[in-house]
Amino acid sequence: MxxxxxxxxxxxxxxxxxxxxxxxxxxxxxxxxxxxxxxxxxxxxxxxxxxxxxxxxxxxxxxxxxxxxxxxxxxxxxxxxxAGYDVNKTPLPIGPLPKPENLKAKAGDNHGSLIVSWNVIPGAYLYEVEYMESPVTATSVRMHVSCSKHSVTIDNLTPGKMYSIFVAGAGSDPRRVWSDELTSYIM
Structure with missing residues (x-):
């Protein structure tokens, strides 16, 4: 013992x-x-x-x-x-996380909602999702949502509009590497 x-x-x-x-x-x-x-x-x-x-x-x-x-x-x-005690390994910073891959979007359960998913990023304690009406311009209004899982439901989107979605993993490093753009038409 x-x-x-x-x-x-x-x-x-x-x-x-x-x-x-x-x-x-x-x-x-x-x-x-x-x-x-x-x-x-x-x-x-x-x-x-x-x-x-x-x-x-x-x-x-x-x-x-x-x-x-x-x-x-x-x-x-x-x-x-x-003294017979163990020592903890010194945590090392892992740097910026890689960009999320395999983004997918499908219609949500409610009218004007969208379920967005992506592959898990090791080391991410949360994910930031940025979305806006497409096409993206310098004056586009960017909306944000954060989640701890590798999917999120975005509600209250305007039916009949196209949206651009970007995702980034958040870890100990404050820098974010955003995914490639995913576009989806809202029903």
Whole structure:
């Protein structure tokens, strides 16, 4: 169990002398959980409840100790690892997302509505959809809608008009790469 690794790693660890008092707490809670797991295998509801409570108590202690390790280590990965804790991978920016591909449009369920879909873009946390009456000119009124899925229903379009639609994925990079134009006639 991870708690045993942390307990052993913190025991007499010269990097964390101030955390020596945490070791017996972790050991005691870890032993309680081990006993509770054995009892819960063939036990009743109360034994399972006790096991779950023992797990919560150990997890809370490990989290509390982990915060102390983080504070003492000042984020030094080698020190954190020496305490038996894992380190998170540093997230790297992925840059601008690629332009959406395979745009499709079909009539929506309501008069004057359009369902637009496209392929999922990995890394996109939302999509921006821009649409306007076609043909697009410098004075075209651009309307926007955002969504978290790779399709959206656009309502209140004027029947009998042609619309131009563009889509871009939004991620951590503020730049947007817009799709090729999709045009659709509204019924």
């Amino acid at each position: 991870k708690a045993t690794v942390i307990e052993e790693s913190l025991t007499d660890n010269p990097n964390f002398p101030t955390l020596a008092t945490e070791v017996p707490l972790i050991k005691g809670l870890n032993d309680q959980l081990a006993t509770a797991i054995i009892k819960a295998k063939d036990g009743g509801h109360q034994d399972v409840f006790n096991k779950n409570e023992a797990r919560k108590a150990l997890e809370a202690q490990l989290k509390s100790t982990g915060l102390l390790v983080q504070n003492v280590s000042k984020g030094d990965e080698s020190l954190i690892l020496s």
